[in-house]
Amino acid sequence: MRKHLVLRVVSKLLMPFILLFALYVQFHGDFGPGGGFQAGVIFGSTFILYALVYGVETARRVARDWVLRLFMITGVLIYIGVGYVALFLGGPFLDYNTLSAHDPVHGQHLGILLVELGVGITVAATMVTIFFAFASRGRG
């Protein structure tokens, strides 16, 4: 792994910015293009870049399998959970208006924020999981 020094340094420099960009896309989806899904993909690709440069096994030590699976599950649960919360607050499933007692628009904001977060988490974790599954196949 002593080869590709340039690649390693450059990607190390790039990674924080990609992550930052992912977060920007995640939370700026309300105003410009973007949202949870795109952010998840970008976030996930940072790990994939890491794995490509430093080797899959190293990357797997950073993002353990069970952690990834946990995130995969968490994201879905956040989304569906928001739906259930709305249900318990007396509205129909996924009705964000109920999330805020005084201002429906506020509730909508909150709902969308949470839901996009769920999407982002699951998508990122799933992308990395799938990539790892492919990359470590045939190596034991």
Place this chain on the structure above:
Amino acid sequence: MDIPADIPGLYNYWIVVVLMMVGFYVVISRTNLVKKIVGLNIFQTSVFILYISMGKVKGGTAPILVDHPVTYSNPLPHVLILTAIVVGVATTALGAALIVRIKEAYGTVEEDEIQAMEPDE
């Protein structure tokens, strides 16, 4: 409406149809499983273009609300296609995983060679 008058307005759709059929042809005519999956991708992407084309409004802009009133393109197809893209990549991922398993089990990814190995009942 008589047909000649339609031609310029429908030109866009016709190109999409041609693209779609190229993808479809790849899927059903090739024996290499990898190519079949690539074909599926092309087929699906062309359907996406079909949807997005129907949402376009002449002189419209991207559907992000601004203060001064303008014409927006139709956002609903965009939403549908976002969903469809995700479904498409999910299918691709599964297909790819299956192909990897098939390669391990048979040593080939050519449909006819696999069939030759498994005499039908």
Place this chain on the structure above:
Amino acid sequence: MIAHNLPALQVVLPLIAAPLCLLLRGSNWPWAFATLVSWAAFAISVALLSQVLDSGTISYAMGGWAPPWGIEYRVDTVNAFVLLIVSAIGAVVLPYARVSVGHEIPAERHPAFFTALLLSLTGLLGVTITGDAFNLFVFLEISSLSSYVLIALGRDRRALTASLQYLIMGTIGATFIVIGIGLLYMVTGTLNMADLAARIPAAVDSRTLLAAFAFLTVGTTLKLALFPLHSWLPNAYAYAPSVVTGFLAATATKVSVYILLRFFFSVLGTEYTFERLTLEQLLIPLAAVAVLVCSTVAIYQNDVKRMLAYSSVAQIGYIILGIGFVSTTGLTAAIVHLFNHAVMKGGLFLALGCVMLRVGSVRLDAFAGLGRRMPLTMFAFVLGGLSLIGVPLTVGFISKWYLVQAALEQGAWILAIVILVGSLLAVIYIWRVVEVAYLRPPPADAAPVSEAPLSMLIPTWILIGASIYFGIDTSLTVGIARRAAETLLGVTP
């Protein structure tokens, strides 16, 4: 509060259970959890059906957005009945799964396996209940993707190719459906089914609508494996794990039939589909050929699972035949056969799963002497087979009785003969198994075989018992089916 939200809970209960299931460890916990959830889903569907029968169509607006802006769940007699079929099969198959899956799937994959099974259940329920055309596609893909995975888990390596073939065909089918939905949307500007139905009459002359119709038809017939687009089905069913075959054979194609019914009758309208386009002239010959050809092919199979899979394609032929008559009797026959076929085929495949567990093979030779060595399993198989043939006092007879009636109503005696010939062919292929099982002595060197465990026998017998019970007491199933048929033909929702 719960009563209000039943339509949503029907789908989101198994949906939230799926990721939770992946969190569980070992193999008993995921199984127990999935089983409980499937029972709850069954209870919900029973409650929904009774609500619909009492007070008519239920509409539920997801997210509180009124249709057509938001996504609507719409339950009427037709899909309440299909929901009941799907969730009932789920509730019966899951208890069965513990031993069978323990035997056929490596233990470390059990949580993920049950997660996939729950997702498949969710998808099928979601397709059935939704009143939104695009939402239908999304849930169709959930169920399809999970069933590709489930099928690929079969122990035979051919399961992999079967699954990939299914994936390719299924995706083409789904893409066709998407094109169809897109064109419908283009013509009408809406995705809500009820709204579509209201706006389509204004566009009946549109050639775009015709194309939409064609794509929807081809897409759904691919999914439901109508002859000649059935090539993916026999392999997929033959090599999938026993539980999966039992579950999918009894539910997946039924849901596709439902999609067809929904689009033909409710969305596009009887008038458009059958009076303007006379689709029945295409459906009836295809269905008749399906019955004859696939029953004949079934006779020549040496793998009993494959034989039953071909028989399934033939049974789909009967259902389509019933739809093609476009009469209340015909539709009643089709809808009641959805239920009846689910029950008997589910029972038969579960019985095969028992054989698979004890003998390790479902090839015809493996059945030698099983009549005495696994009496309960084989007796269940025989009863299910009789039902498949259509012997009186079984559900198979009820379906065929109404089908023949519908055929005679229209003077189509040739089709009535087709139905009878189909039954005769069924006698032959069932007899081949029975002959080997009861009349051929077991091979001398055969390992001792004991009866299947109770956890598998009881679900098998529940389904077989149901196929006898509803063959005798038909008021419930036929009554609901008739109401559903009237809903479809009469005032469309």
Place this chain on the structure above:
Amino acid sequence: MAFGILHLRNLFAVVMLSGIYSLLSAGLFVTLDAVDVAFTEAAVGGGIATMLMLAMLSLVGDAERTREGDFRVVPLLLVLATGALLLYGTLDMPDYGDANAPINKHVVPRYLEESGKEIGVPNVVTSVLASYRGYDTMGELSVIFTAGVGVLLLIGRFRRPGGGK
């Protein structure tokens, strides 16, 4: 756009081209005002899908037996029939970009006019995606989850119970 087709016609067998195709269509989406979709297509079709394909090829081997010269009549006829049907269907379609087409008159105006008040999010795609049709998006997320579980089941590594790490 015609360029894209020409490329595709000549070389469509190559996986990389499918990636390029995705990127091209992403560009197309931008010109069609679908910025969100373009973003996603570029990231997913051009990025993830291509990468998946390459990862798969590295396992499967990219030496594909070329028999592509074979010309198959039946599939071609099928494709031509399907294409003809679609073309026939296009004849009654509203003109491209027509603001008076049914899809721009029904349902959608409400999203454009009310979502600012009802949801308060300027990006209409986001508000339709996450709220009006939020249930679809939940389904979409479940599809991704299904794929993740599926890939794990098919080619993932599992710890054997009691088998240590």
